[in-house]
Amino acid sequence: MVILLGDWKSASQLPSANEAIAGIEKRGPVRSIAFDAQELLIWGSGLLTFLVSLINCAEEKNISVNHEGLPDGVQRLLRLAFAVPEHKVQAAPRETLFSKIGEAALNYQKAVSETVGFIGEITLGMLKIFTGSARFRWADLLLAIQECGVKALPIVSLISILVGLILAFVGSIQLKMFGAQIYIADLVGIAMVRAMGAIMAGIIMAGRTGASYAAHIGTMEVNEEIDALRTAGIAPVEFLVLPRVIALALMMPLLTLYADVMGIIGGMFVGIAGFDISLLEYLHETKKAITLTNVWIGVISGFVYGIIIAVAGCLRGMQCGRSASAVGDATTSAVVTSIVSIIVATAIITILCNVLGI
Amino acid sequence: MKKIEPNIVVKNLTMAYGEKLIQRDLSFTVNRGDIFIIMGGSGCGKSTLLRHLIGLQRPTAGSVSYGGKDFWAMDQSERELIMRSFGVLYQGGALWSSMTLSENIGLILEQYTDLPSSEIRERAALKLALVGLAGFDDYYPSEISGGMKKRAGLARAMALDPEILFFDEPSAGLDPISSRLLDDLILEIRDSLGSTIVVVSHELASIFAIGNNSVFLDAATKTMIASGDPKALLAECKDRTVHSFLTRGIPDMVKT
Ligand SMILES: Nc1ncnc2c1ncn2[C@@H]1O[C@H](COP(=O)(O)OP(=O)(O)O)[C@@H](O)[C@H]1O
Ligand SMILES: [Mg+2]
Numbered sequence: 001m002v003i004l005l006g007d008w009k010s011a012s013q014l015p016s017a018n019e020a021i022a023g024i025e026k027r028g029p030v031r032s033i034a035f036d037a038q039e040l041l042i043w044g045s046g047l048l049t050f051l052v053s054l055i056n057c058a059e060e061k062n063i064s065v066n067h068e069g070l071p072d073g074v075q076r077l078l079r080l081a082f083a084v085p086e087h088k089v090q091a092a093p094r095e096t097l098f099s100k101i102g103e104a105a106l107n108y109q110k111a112v113s114e115t116v117g118f119i120g121e122i123t124l125g126m127l128k129i130f131t132g133s134a135r136f137r138w139a140d141l142l143l144a145i146q147e148c149g150v151k152a153l154p155i156v157s158l159i160s161i162l163v164g165l166i167l168a169f170v171g172s173i174q175l176k177m178f179g180a181q182i183y184i185a186d187l188v189g190i191a192m193v194r195a196m197g198a199i200m201a202g203i204i205m206a207g208r209t210g211a212s213y214a215a216h217i218g219t220m221e222v223n224e225e226i227d228a229l230r231t232a233g234i235a236p237v238e239f240l241v242l243p244r245v246i247a248l249a250l251m252m253p254l255l256t257l258y259a260d261v262m263g264i265i266g267g268m269f270v271g272i273a274g275f276d277i278s279l280l281e282y283l284h285e286t287k288k289a290i291t292l293t294n295v296w297i298g299v300i301s302g303f304v305y306g307i308i309i310a311v312a313g314c315l316r317g318m319q320c321g322r323s324a325s326a327v328g329d330a331t332t333s334a335v336v337t338s339i340v341s342i343i344v345a346t347a348i349i350t351i352l353c354n355v356l357g358i
Numbered sequence: 359m360k361k362i363e364p365n366i367v368v369k370n371l372t373m374a375y376g377e378k379l380i381q382r383d384l385s386f387t388v389n390r391g392d393i394f395i396i397m398g399g400s401g402c403g404k405s406t407l408l409r410h411l412i413g414l415q416r417p418t419a420g421s422v423s424y425g426g427k428d429f430w431a432m433d434q435s436e437r438e439l440i441m442r443s444f445g446v447l448y449q450g451g452a453l454w455s456s457m458t459l460s461e462n463i464g465l466i467l468e469q470y471t472d473l474p475s476s477e478i479r480e481r482a483a484l485k486l487a488l489v490g491l492a493g494f495d496d497y498y499p500s501e502i503s504g505g506m507k508k509r510a511g512l513a514r515a516m517a518l519d520p521e522i523l524f525f526d527e528p529s530a531g532l533d534p535i536s537s538r539l540l541d542d543l544i545l546e547i548r549d550s551l552g553s554t555i556v557v558v559s560h561e562l563a564s565i566f567a568i569g570n571n572s573v574f575l576d577a578a579t580k581t582m583i584a585s586g587d588p589k590a591l592l593a594e595c596k597d598r599t600v601h602s603f604l605t606r607g608i609p610d611m612v613k614t
Contacts, residue, residue: 135469224452227414228514231446232466233438 003036017053021061033058035069048077055082118315121237122245128238135238144247148209152255155208159200160192160259164266167191172275181275185285188267194294195301197260199346201252202305206338210313213244214334217317218327226318236318245310252306253299260298293358301349305342312337365390366411366522366556370420373406380406384420384582386573388556393548393568395588396558397603398575404558405449407575408526411556412444413437442470445520449527449558451507453499459486459510460495466517485513489543505532509540516547523547525557529564541567562606566592574600 024030033054051074058065067075095103128134171187217240220226229236264286271277277285316334320326366388373380380403388394396404409415410422413429421428424440432440453462463482467473473481483495489509491502499507508528515523528544529537541564548555559565565572565588572591574584576599584591584600592604 220455223450223455224448225454227409228446228448228452228454230414231412231441231444233442233469234465 003039007041015050017050017057020050020054021057030063032064032066034066037070037074040071043071043074047074048081051078052081114319115315118237118318119311121235122241122311125235125238125242129242134242135234136242137239140239141243141246144243145251147212148205148247149251149254152205152208152251153258156201156204156255156259157262159204160197160262161266161269163196163200164188164192164263164268165270167196167263168267168270169274172270176275181271182277182281182285184267184271184275184277185282186289188271189264189286189289190294192263192267193260193290193298195298195346195350197263198252198256198298198301198305199342200263201255201259201302202309202342203339205248205252205255205306206309206312206335206342209248210309210334210338211331213310213313214317214320214330215327217241217314218320218330221318221320222322222324222327241310241314241318244314245307248306248310249303250306252302252309256298256302257295260295297349297353297358301346304345304349308341308345309338312341365425366554367423367426368411368420369423371407371410371417371422372419373403373410373415374418375406379580381575382419382581384573384575386582386585388554388571390554391548391552392571393544393555393557395565395569395572396556396575397560397565397572397588399577399603400560402575402577403580404575405526408524408556408558412446412524413441442518443521445515445518445523445553447508447511447515447523447525447528449530451499451504451511453507453510453514455499458496458498459491459502459513462499462510463514463517466514470518482513482517485516486510488516489513490539505536508532512540512543519551520553522554522556525555525559527558527560529559529561534563537561537564540564544568560603562604565604574603 024033051070055065055078067078070078125134125136129136167188168184172181172184175181175183175187217226220240226236226240229239268279268282268286271282272279313334316330316337320330368384368386368388371384372382373384384407396407398404406415410417413422416430421430423429427436429437429440453459454465457465460479460482463485464475464478467478467481471478479495483492486492486494489512491506491509491513494502494506494510499510502510508531512525512528515525525544529540532540544555544557545568547553557564557568559569569588572585572588573582574591575581576583578599583597584595588604591600595601595604
């Protein structure tokens, strides 16, 4: 006989079924269990969980359980809990190291072919724009341009000015030792224009716009909106991806130039306020340091990053699974892919420039 | 241009996601003018079957044919021609969220016709009025209720007066009256446009009210366990699962 007393609703301090069984068995061998619930005040799922595991335990030990002493509601719920036939799901075979490596390799191959296919589709779509047969709305392009252009200016300004400031400060400590403070202008100017402007703009846009592309397209996938486009005979790549890729590819070079200017302003601030360089001197030195080639390298890098970010964002969105958490994964993965690709692309561009002697 | 025969013939269709088998060996025929019901418990693969019928997913084995031709054996342009004759209402409506209701319908008209934009707007308004959404042209999908989304989705599915309409659980989430009105609307569409209609449903009232042919998918055996007129199935089918589904009874195994 198990006597159930008091409050069985509170979340804490419910006894475990094992303890109960052990407690019963201590008093000698048992063949059946009955309940007395006269003093039971209130009960909730806690009681049910306890009873279910108690009954399971009892069954294992061949002890019969008599439900009659329990409140009616509890009895009914117990009947439900034991009535639903369990779906016996076959346990997944344990993964060995080899099968894991093999699967990773296969997945990698699949990912590569998907990416290449996607880029191919985008290229075909671009060609179709020129022949005029692409399903493409100019209004969408303008919206996308506004979204990744003008609206990104504040954050790009902030980050670039700060990067300019930091570069100037870090450089100035060394340069001051030689009394060569004026070269702060060279350092900041070349660093921003040739690489940092584009990289900073790229990283900001990856987190801002690339992520939003992935989330937007991923949500459309979840809501079956992409399927609806397909059944309407509209290629999602042309309709959704092209405007976004074109918008970022157009805007990133401009944002890069803008980031360059902001970075130089940041450096100038340090130079003028901290090291008594005059405005004119600073500007003159900057002008001397920066070559047109440097500017071009920065702008072209920006263009490449723009394409990388847009393609990564859209690709991850299109690959999205059909749940809210999948959208989160797609967004994360879009940002990671873009940033890694940006760094790899920077390395390649730098090596190319070196080889070509630019 | 030859009209596409809206007869769907499914032969030994097997569907799977990767290694996960959903249903196997489905064979049935949907005739012109049928209202064909796909029945079965939730998660048994009804939506998946629908995706196979509208050419979004390729069969793992077996075939889906339109007008006697295997869908996946045709060339691309032929497939597009057939898909053009489809109208699809997705389970959640699947309206394009960045466009107004009018633009949602307009986009499909733009895709397939050369109508001027004023005419497109008018036609979109007409379709919306047909489903009881007159005046909601400039609302965005996020601004209307679930039932209204379903109806707007229906208006979009009917944009091109399609020969075959596919509905995924059209009345799920609707109140009994709206659901009844939707049934009437479906019958009306069939009678006035002569469309063939394929409906995924587990709404008994609507199954008996509109369906004249059906297939019953079973999750446990992963195949179809009955097919034919739902009313006849109710009278004749001996299978326990089908019978309890149609009579809304509890199968014996669940009763303990
Ligand atoms: N994209 C997918 N990948 C893997 N499994 C899926 C996918 N979509 C659906 N499923 C599985 O297929 C089965 C049938 O789903 P569905 O066709 O949506 O069922 P329903 O009959 O309720 O419409 C479910 O078990 C579901 O988990
Ligand atoms: Mg479904």
